[in-house]
Amino acid sequence: MQSTISKESSVADTRIKMTAFLLLCIMLPSSFMPEETVVKWLIINTLVLIFVLGILYFTWHKFKFDTVRYYSLQVYILVMSIVFYTIVPLFKLLNDSYYFWLIALATTVIIIMAHVLNKRTTLSFVNKKHKKLVMILSAYVTVLIFVGAVLSGMMHTNEAPENTGVSILFYLGGLLFIVLAPMFLLTKSEVDKLAKT
Structure with missing residues (x-):
């Protein structure tokens, strides 16, 4: 968040090279799940990277x-881009299933709620008086890991397509980033105000 970022120079470093490298590390495995569509999705994901x-x-x-302000927005752009690359593999696997629309709806709702509640989420990190949300978030992460492991095991047992388990884990990790990313949209004054609430 912005309160943790110090103003070291008068002109911000673009951090484009660092962002490109980090996204490339996520983009490549995302493109290979499933392998049948790797060429198509390498092109799509590369175009998305250029756009970002x-x-x-x-x-x-x-x-x-x-x-x-710039460094905060840069982190938001980076994290939401990671979200895209981590949730896409599961959508590709569910492309011909009605589960695709269920997951799409659930993901959309989570994204909207995360942005609507970004101040409450931020409050739990910057204000010592509000730590319940941190506990909830910790429980949320634990549940994601557990559910991801169970679903991965079930999908492999039922002879699901290759990389299904990894795609599920990628998606669940993406959900966590969705919850955290909107915090970086807040301005420094908003974060300072929450810290004093």
Whole structure:
């Protein structure tokens, strides 16, 4: 969050190379799940990467003299891009199933709720008086790991397509990033205000 970022220089570093490297590390395994569509999704994911880097550059151009704000938005863009790459493999596997629409609806609801409740989530990290949400988030992570492991085992037992288990774990990890990302949209003044609440 912005309260943890120090203003070290008058002009912000774009961090485009670092962002590109991190996203590339996620993009490649995401493109190979499943392997039958690897060429198609390498092209799509590469175009998405270029688009994201373009957004990052324009964001830098607008906020380059406000390093705190830029670095916060840069993290948001990075994390939401990671979300895209981690949830896509499961959607590809469910493409011909009605489960696709159920997962799509659930994911959309989670994204909306995470952005609506971003101040409450941030409050649990910056204010010592509000730690219940941290406990809830910890429980949420534990449940995700457990459910992911169970689903992975079940899918492999039922001779599911290759990489199904990994795709599920990627998706569940993406859900966690969805919850955390909106916190970085808050301005420094909003975070400071929450810290004093």
